[in-house]
Amino acid sequence: MAVDMRLPTVKKTMTLSAPAVYRKDLVVPGDVITSDTGFMRGHGTYVDDDKLTASVAGKVQRVDKLICVRPLKTRFNGEVGDVVVGRITEVQQKRWKVDTNSRLDSVLLLSSVNLPGGELRRRSAEDELTMRKYIQEGDLISAEVQSVFSDGALSLHTRSLKYGKLGQGVLVQISPSLIKRQKTHFHNLPCGASIILGNNGFVWLYPTLGQQDEEAGGFYTSLEPVSLSDREVISRLRNCLLALAAQKVLLYDTSVLYCYESSLQHQVKDILKPEVMEEIVMLTQQKLLAQEG
16 A cells, blocks of 8 residues: 655745735725725725725725725626536426526526527427426536526526536536636637636536537537546646645636646646645746746
């Protein structure tokens, strides 16, 4: 039996924190944001003695005269157009309930999904009776936020062929604040795997599909065995995601790919060791800084 023993070491201080010029936008509960009465109070703020004060820890955001504080760690607050990965929790009348890491279960209406094969027609009573044939409890789906109800619950849709039921892969759950907002959250990585970076903090890793599989109307689920090489790539990507999340690094296609490349000199099982994790993330951040500079 292999035994991994490590001696105590002095932890080096990492100098990768944000410059002081940016720290003025970071507040904790009770910090006074401004004493100017001309600003409007937004989410995460309250007025105390005519001073706008933060009620949560996070980053101050200003839009014209509106000031709000976006928490650094919170449940997912969805917006229209967000890409999410969720798990079906319940099948109800003409709708599915979906866990999307938000305060309330999201809703996927029967009229908001593509029928198998992309058929366009009104949903009938027969479709309602066969809802579990399409998607059942426990299935994972990718979807887009269509609207937000008055109570904060999200209404989803999967009308595009890139959304729908997910097949074989690995789900990684991280904080939604670590997902960088981009134009697209679906990426085919050159290492041989694909990734869906859900705005809700659910990240889906899976083998890259063929063109025919992607056009199957959102209900195609491949049950073919995944090759050993694909499983190793997905496992390495999964550990890289956890390493980046542990070091509070934003996740997007470039950072994930750089972290994957930096981890190739280590075995998959060693990536989550603290000293290896710090080394890989440090190399990743150096590559990102070199790209920006």
